[in-house]
Amino acid sequence: MKIDKIEGGVTAAAGFRASGIHCGLRRNKSKRDLALIAADVRCTAAGLFTTNRVFAAPVGLCRSHLEDGYAQAIICNSGNANTCTADGYEKANLTAAALASALGIAENDVLVASTGVIGVPLPVEPIIAGIPQLVNELDTGFISGENAAIAIMTTDTKKKEYAVSYEFGGHTIVIGGICKGSGMISPNMATMLGFLTTDAAVTPGLLKPALKAAADVSYNMVSVDRDTSTNDSLILLASGMSGAPLIESADDPAYKAFCEALTTLCTIMAKAIAADGEGASKLLECTITGCADYETARVLAKSVINSPLVKTAMFGADANWGRILCALGYAGVEFDPHKVDVTFRSSAGSVKVCEQGMSCPFDEDAAKSVLVKNYIIIDIDLSSGEHSATAWGCDLSYEYVRINGDYRS
């Protein structure tokens, strides 16, 4: 099925407006810090949240509000995570109530997200005071969508908004979204947030599994520093305003098409997050193929992408396959080390560096020219089955240490 990447982000699909303003949480007046995504209609909705046992008050609120499978608005602030404080829920609820009132929708249909410093009580007054302007500036246009994308940023070096469209049964369906963050800086926590909107019509019972399946091969396969934040949230709203018939059966070919497009979008967004990891100079992609089972492939791919020694080797453009074998070996899953082939790939070409678990002759200069590129693929073939998995991450650089470790001024 042909899936097109199109302009825009969270307002690309029919039925959604967005805005992003500076309400006063960030000291820098030119930094937007409050975003709103509002649907014209009540949407079916699904959300996936952090598995960290320490989770933000807004995450608790979202889980609760999403129990019925419907939502109509998402409000997100940057600058404060509203986590590990005494009044977190009180303030998240206050925010939801104020927004619901301003939009004329049910409080239970409002979702709240926050990203920023942990442990500092959230200044909720600027948020409440900013709601009228936030609602006033709601718009379907590119600029409003972009403002929302910017307002959720913390340590990101660029805004992240993407959209895709596809044709099915004579209808055009659009899925778009904004996302932010992957590593964490001191003192702010750059949580992973993703807010997706679509004009497809999908029942709640099918929306959640679609989101989970897409996340499992994208967001959940990204790691910058293994630190799963307390605020990670991925939310999808479906307005149905494409006009396409309601997808209410998992056997419906329209569902398969929707899932494929959603996965495509989530993969684009996940890679953008990995590439913008703190201090990253390279996007790393590790693909395991020929694996005996799928879960094993996932664990192995992530183990390689998470290894500080692989990450630093990639920073140094060093074709060090020993570290890759080592990372496979301590992953805690079964595989045959004597069947492992490792190849490094990039736009400059490819070099096989390990065959059947042992070194094979390779041209160091050729390897270096492959590895100096800023998008490196580590292909690992286990020759032991039919299953594959891909994980994304980034190199580990001086900049990561500087961002995360340098003396606070």
Next chain:
Amino acid sequence: MKIDKIEGGVTAAAGFRASGIHCGLRRNKSKRDLALIAADVRCTAAGLFTTNRVFAAPVGLCRSHLEDGYAQAIICNSGNANTCTADGYEKANLTAAALASALGIAENDVLVASTGVIGVPLPVEPIIAGIPQLVNELDTGFISGENAAIAIMTTDTKKKEYAVSYEFGGHTIVIGGICKGSGMISPNMATMLGFLTTDAAVTPGLLKPALKAAADVSYNMVSVDRDTSTNDSLILLASGMSGAPLIESADDPAYKAFCEALTTLCTIMAKAIAADGEGASKLLECTITGCADYETARVLAKSVINSPLVKTAMFGADANWGRILCALGYAGVEFDPHKVDVTFRSSAGSVKVCEQGMSCPFDEDAAKSVLVKNYIIIDIDLSSGEHSATAWGCDLSYEYVRINGDYRS
């Protein structure tokens, strides 16, 4: 029981000689690269090895030779890990056979270890050729023991040899050892190796559990970069030449005393390894107390010590307790985030930064003065039970990235 730290290392206990020479594996002629520890008698012996599925040929040899619970010599080379090559076992066996012949002992009583680059076939000829000199230079003195400690080094910045002694039942028992490595550099792998000798008399059936128990609270609680190498080995030989009666029952108070001293020694050595982690400027110690169960405490302590964000914060002397809570939360074990107290301690004093899972007021200057020291203790009290665990690691610095990532010249 009073346990004294004494001079020396692997030759401190009665019945052991050592040597360390340059046989030609390292290019630098002044770098010793071949070590030997030889006992006057056949010893009871125990070994613990890497859990990495990809393991070195010498590790396979050791596991096999230790099945009967006895050994008499350990030969170890640096400069090549003898891993992931086609002829690894052939060469390890050749080495064992040559040494057995030179010492007049059984080949099955020879243990072999290697540390260095992976994937390059081991040049075994210099090793075989060096055996006569290695055996000739065997001595009980400090200098010979030191030579062995130096010969096993790769990325270590200092040799690591330690010994303890204690009195029991009118006898003096000594346990000593040498160890090396924790992080890995390109292209060599600085495996964790520990070779311990004692003049206690302990049956094989009791020696292994004693070593495991000691390792479980020491070596196995050290992490520099989570990368468990392919060559990790911890070996203990017991000569019985202290004259003390044979320990053959777990209920024997002499066993309890032995285990306590062994654990003390292993802890000293494990901390030395953590403190010398690549690029480390600080030894970090994380202690979990008040935990509902022991395994949980161990997992939590290691999660904190492994977190790149905690490590970089410590590098930057940043009292960032949010990252510590985050690392606890993603460890995958149960605990109550609302009962967590976090205190930073060092020779400069202590500062509590988190109480009951939320921020508590603290003096930033006082915290900074605590955290600029080079030995930091992170005390975490969960107020939920009686169990504790301690893990050790080090900060993550620019130097780690430089050592592991800089372009190969």
